[in-house]
Amino acid sequence: MAKAKGAIVVDIEKCKGCSVCVSACPAQVINLAAEVNDKGYHYAYMENPDNCIGCANCGVVCPDTCITVYRAKPVTA
Amino acid sequence: MDIKEIIKEENIVYKKTSVLTDKVMHYCPGCTHGVVHKLVAEVIEEMGLQEKTIGVSPVGCSVFLYDYIDIDWQEAAHGRAPALATGIKRLMPDKVVFTYQGDGDLAAIGTAETIHACNRDENIVVIFINNGIYGMTGGQMAPTTLPGMKASTCPFGREPGQDGHPLKITEIVAQLPGTTFVTRQACHTPAAVRKTKKVLKKAFENQINKRGTSFVEVVATCNSGWKMSPVKANEWMEENMFPFYPLGDIKDI
Ligand SMILES: Cc1ncc(C[n+]2csc(CCOP(=O)(O)OP(=O)(O)O)c2C)c(N)n1
Ligand code: SF4
Ligand code: SF4
Numbered sequence: 454m455a456k457a458k459g460a461i462v463v464d465i466e467k468c469k470g471c472s473v474c475v476s477a478c479p480a481q482v483i484n485l486a487a488e489v490n491d492k493g494y495h496y497a498y499m500e501n502p503d504n505c506i507g508c509a510n511c512g513v514v515c516p517d518t519c520i521t522v523y524r525a526k527p528v529t530a
Numbered sequence: 531m532d533i534k535e536i537i538k539e540e541n542i543v544y545k546k547t548s549v550l551t552d553k554v555m556h557y558c559p560g561c562t563h564g565v566v567h568k569l570v571a572e573v574i575e576e577m578g579l580q581e582k583t584i585g586v587s588p589v590g591c592s593v594f595l596y597d598y599i600d601i602d603w604q605e606a607a608h609g610r611a612p613a614l615a616t617g618i619k620r621l622m623p624d625k626v627v628f629t630y631q632g633d634g635d636l637a638a639i640g641t642a643e644t645i646h647a648c649n650r651d652e653n654i655v656v657i658f659i660n661n662g663i664y665g666m667t668g669g670q671m672a673p674t675t676l677p678g679m680k681a682s683t684c685p686f687g688r689e690p691g692q693d694g695h696p697l698k699i700t701e702i703v704a705q706l707p708g709t710t711f712v713t714r715q716a717c718h719t720p721a722a723v724r725k726t727k728k729v730l731k732k733a734f735e736n737q738i739n740k741r742g743t744s745f746v747e748v749v750a751t752c753n754s755g756w757k758m759s760p761v762k763a764n765e766w767m768e769e770n771m772f773p774f775y776p777l778g779d780i781k782d783i
Contacts, residue, residue: 513723
């Protein structure tokens, strides 16, 4: 069962495949895709979406501001 | 939780500020300029300064900065940004005025403008991106190039006996009575990026409080010029640049 608390959406066409988000993620969520975007860059994507904690580290370091980060609010019963 | 449940407007914790334009930046992948542009835009947004801020863009890779941050701008001749900022701020003291300059711009051709603006207590913010070379023109040696560091005009590494010593201009301006806040930061990790944003905010606040010159150096990578991958360039910077250009506040009064 998925245990993700967070998720990211990458603006694939803006991404330059620099990979700094891959190194910045504490949960090994991100990798570069085998496919390329229209500019020819291997873009970032969530390889292990279940691990994302929504910490926003990836968004913070991205030089091209390609990443929007979401974090689920804790469920209150 | 299902990803579709998470990806909802109300769960957004990080997104592009609207003060950044939608234009795709021309920088090489992984360039520190993009990160600092974003931080400046975020600080302007959070402080509500979009209508009040005038930036002075340099000559160097960041010459098109005026296309990326949606505020008023003036483009300076190479190295002259602090002189232009002086004029703007003196004529329009209610505006928030900053320069954004590379190390070639600020510490080579513009050394005089930098030092004299800082020495005149000009109430401006100076943002200094130190990547150790002239990025835009092909990675030539800059005043900031480290001893032994390779650049296109010192392919075997800078030799201080022949090529001069690297200039710590940030330490120089810290000695001048006109500066109130002088700091050196970097953007190689999420924590470092968050710290850099904090000092930029403080620099802008200083200006609003009429406290003289705030000078923020960001030790940066130019991975194309250094001929490394972006991630490797960050590691190289940590190992080689930080011992010579240590991070932290140099002056804070
Ligand atoms: C008066 C003048 N002299 C020289 C140049 C050539 N020139 C353009 S950019 C540059 C250096 C830029 O290096 P830096 O300020 O470190 O910025 P970076 O490109 O590394 O961000 C030089 C020498 C110029 N444009 N104008
Ligand atoms: S940091 Fe940004 S540009 Fe670089 S790979 Fe990640 S999403 Fe793409
Ligand atoms: S939000 Fe945090 S955990 Fe999720 S992908 Fe980004 S860096 Fe990784």
